[in-house]
Amino acid sequence: MDKAYLRLARYFQENTALSEADIEAVISLFHYKKVKRHHMLEQEGKVCKHFYFVATGCLRLYEIDKKGNEITGKFALEDSIISAITSFITQKKSRDFLAAHEPSELLIINREDFYKAFQTFPAVEALYHKFMEFAFVHSQMRVYIFLGMEGIDRLKWVMEHEPKLLTRISSKAVASYLGMTNSTLSKLKAKL
Amino acid sequence: MDKAYLRLARYFQENTALSEADIEAVISLFHYKKVKRHHMLEQEGKVCKHFYFVATGCLRLYEIDKKGNEITGKFALEDSIISAITSFITQKKSRDFLAAHEPSELLIINREDFYKAFQTFPAVEALYHKFMEFAFVHSQMRVYIFLGMEGIDRLKWVMEHEPKLLTRISSKAVASYLGMTNSTLSKLKAKL
DNA sequence: CCTAAACGTTGTCATATGACAACGTTTTAG
DNA sequence: CTAAAACGTTGTCATATGACAACGTTTAGG
Numbered sequence: 001m002d003k004a005y006l007r008l009a010r011y012f013q014e015n016t017a018l019s020e021a022d023i024e025a026v027i028s029l030f031h032y033k034k035v036k037r038h039h040m041l042e043q044e045g046k047v048c049k050h051f052y053f054v055a056t057g058c059l060r061l062y063e064i065d066k067k068g069n070e071i072t073g074k075f076a077l078e079d080s081i082i083s084a085i086t087s088f089i090t091q092k093k094s095r096d097f098l099a100a101h102e103p104s105e106l107l108i109i110n111r112e113d114f115y116k117a118f119q120t121f122p123a124v125e126a127l128y129h130k131f132m133e134f135a136f137v138h139s140q141m142r143v144y145i146f147l148g149m150e151g152i153d154r155l156k157w158v159m160e161h162e163p164k165l166l167t168r169i170s171s172k173a174v175a176s177y178l179g180m181t182n183s184t185l186s187k188l189k190a191k192l
Numbered sequence: 193m194d195k196a197y198l199r200l201a202r203y204f205q206e207n208t209a210l211s212e213a214d215i216e217a218v219i220s221l222f223h224y225k226k227v228k229r230h231h232m233l234e235q236e237g238k239v240c241k242h243f244y245f246v247a248t249g250c251l252r253l254y255e256i257d258k259k260g261n262e263i264t265g266k267f268a269l270e271d272s273i274i275s276a277i278t279s280f281i282t283q284k285k286s287r288d289f290l291a292a293h294e295p296s297e298l299l300i301i302n303r304e305d306f307y308k309a310f311q312t313f314p315a316v317e318a319l320y321h322k323f324m325e326f327a328f329v330h331s332q333m334r335v336y337i338f339l340g341m342e343g344i345d346r347l348k349w350v351m352e353h354e355p356k357l358l359t360r361i362s363s364k365a366v367a368s369y370l371g372m373t374n375s376t377l378s379k380l381k382a383k384l
Numbered sequence: 385c386c387t388a389a390a391c392g393t394t395g396t397c398a399t400a401t402g403a404c405a406a407c408g409t410t411t412t413a414g
Numbered sequence: 415c416t417a418a419a420a421c422g423t424t425g426t427c428a429t430a431t432g433a434c435a436a437c438g439t440t441t442a443g444g
Contacts (some may be wrong), residue, residue, distance in 0.1 A: 001231075037412095048235075049415070063336055063340075065336075065340035065341070067340075069337050069340065071335075071339050071340045073332060073335060073336065075212055085230050085328065085329075085332070086328075086329050086333070089325045089328075089329060090329065093395070095336070129321055130362075132321070132324045132325055132328055133281045133324055135328050135332075136278075136281075136324055136327050136328040136331060136442080137225075137275065137277075137278045137281060137282065139328060139331035139332050139335055140278055140327075141278070141332050142276070142335050143265060143331055143335060143338065144255055144257075144263050144265065144287070144340060146335065146338060147263050147338060147371035148257035148259075148261065148263045149257070150400070150401095151217060151400070152400095170422095171421080171422060172419075172420090172421070172422085173421095179338075179339035180401075180402085181401075181402060181403080182401085182421080182423090183401090183402080183422085183423075183424080184220075184400085184401055184402070184406090184422075185422095186422060186423050187401090187423085187424075188424095190340070190424085214399075230441095262424090341432095342398095342430070343430070343431070344430095350409075362392095362394085363391080363392060363393095364390090364391070370434085373430075373431080373432060374391080374392070374393090374434080375392085375393075375394080375431090375432080375433085375434090376430085376431055376432070377392095378392060378393050378394075379393085381393095382393080382394085385431095385444100386434095386444090387442100387443095387444090388441105388442090388443090388444105389440105389441085389442080389443100390439105390440080390441070390442085391438105391439080391440070391441080392437105392440090393436100393437085393438085393439100394435100394436085394437090395416080395434105395435085395436085395437105396433105396434090396435085397433085397434090398431105398432085398433080398434105399429105399430100399431085399432080399442105400429100400430090400431085400432090401428105401429085401430085401431095402421100402427105402428085402429080402430090403426105403427085403428080403429095403440080404426090404427090404428105405417105405424105405425085405426085406423100406424085406425085407422105407423085407424090407425105408421105408422090408423085408424105409420105409422080409423100410419105410420080410421070410422090411415090411418105411419085411420070411427080412418085412419075412420085413416100413417095413418085414415100414416090414417090414420105
């Protein structure tokens with residue numbers, strides 16, 4: 001647990017200009033949670049009120065389409081932040097599920113405290129805005145890649161740009177991230 | 193030209209808490225440009241230094257994949273803002289083109305002035321952050337829709353949620369936004 | 385106003401991928 | 415440890431979509 005807070009402190013050190021003392025104050029707003037694989041953190045149909053720092057493990061954001069297939073929007077490995085962002089922003093019912101894809105240690109801040117921190121620590125707000133910008137850039141890249149490339153090229157793209165996903169994440173989940181079925185992914189891997 | 197500035201003033205009125213005087217000051221940072229259809233505002237390979245308000249007309253953000261096909265990332269109709277956002281954020285060479293899809297009247301602010309305005313007018317910064325959040329939400333939605341739906345359902349989705357695109361925009365450009373060829377789009381429309 | 389280019393539609397054909405099933409392997413829960 | 419479930423792979427078959435071409439219509443530029 002203490003290690004998790006240390007990782008979060010380091011995350012702020014590396015990504016903000018906050019002083020040690022301020023970092024202490026900020027991280028005290030987060031509460032620790034250890035979850036098992038498949039533990040559900042945010043549900044479709046509910047409004048998301050939390051932001052998550054992944055200290056160890058991996059979270060996955062996904063939705064289920066009308067055919068019942070999962071589509072993965074985002075993975076968050078250790079030392080990254082995530083939420084059911086669309087619902088967190090709009091405060092409308094989430095279409096997303098956010099779940100632990102591995103046993104994970106999390107530090108969680110609720111939305112109210114998060115926005116309060118913006119007042120006291122503008123650097124936290126700046127960090128959030130950087131997160132949003134990066135999330136947008138990443139999402140837009142996926143639109144281009146997935147609209148413009150065939151399956152095999154999407155796979156190659158992820159191999160090159162997000163290789164951790166292929167080693168860490170189950171094929172099924174990677175397939176749902178690549179926009180294809182697991183059997184298609186399996187055949188494409190055999191072709192490489 | 194004056195009408196364009198009036199529209200921008202109204203845009204700030206409706207989307208920020210700025211006073212009339214502040215709005216005057218902010219809009220004076222923008223310069224007016226009238227462009228013909230197909231005029232190129234931002235190019236692939238160059239770093240984007242501007243943000244655009246569309247007073248009349250329509251801009252289109254797109255990239256060209258390695259097969260030479262266009263993929264449209266975003267349309268901006270009148271009274272909305274746009275840029276080659278990924279490059280604007282990262283200040284790296286753009287993969288995107290930004291071009292006038294109709295004859296358009298634009299008000300343009302350069303990046304430096306834009307960020308300067310953040311200091312004097314925090315409401316402008318807040319507006320930018322709202323823009324980013326919305327851009328992310330929209331982009332993420334496209335990822336889910338385009339990964340999870342077949343062509344016919346993507347078309348129906350746009351008919352329901354962005355109907356203006358289908359009346360205003362050429363089929364070819366809509367097809368490149370939907371991630372399909374123009375001939376496929378044409379056949380799907382015939383099927384409806 | 386006229387001509388060439390771009391566009392939208394429709395047809396044919398090729399192909400990437402989904403749906404489904406079978407099967408062995410791995411993981412999980414009790 | 416054991417049984418059941420989930421997973422990954424591979425096969426077959428059906429289908430949505432891309433590639434390409436033909437053609438009439440619309441648009442843009444001189």
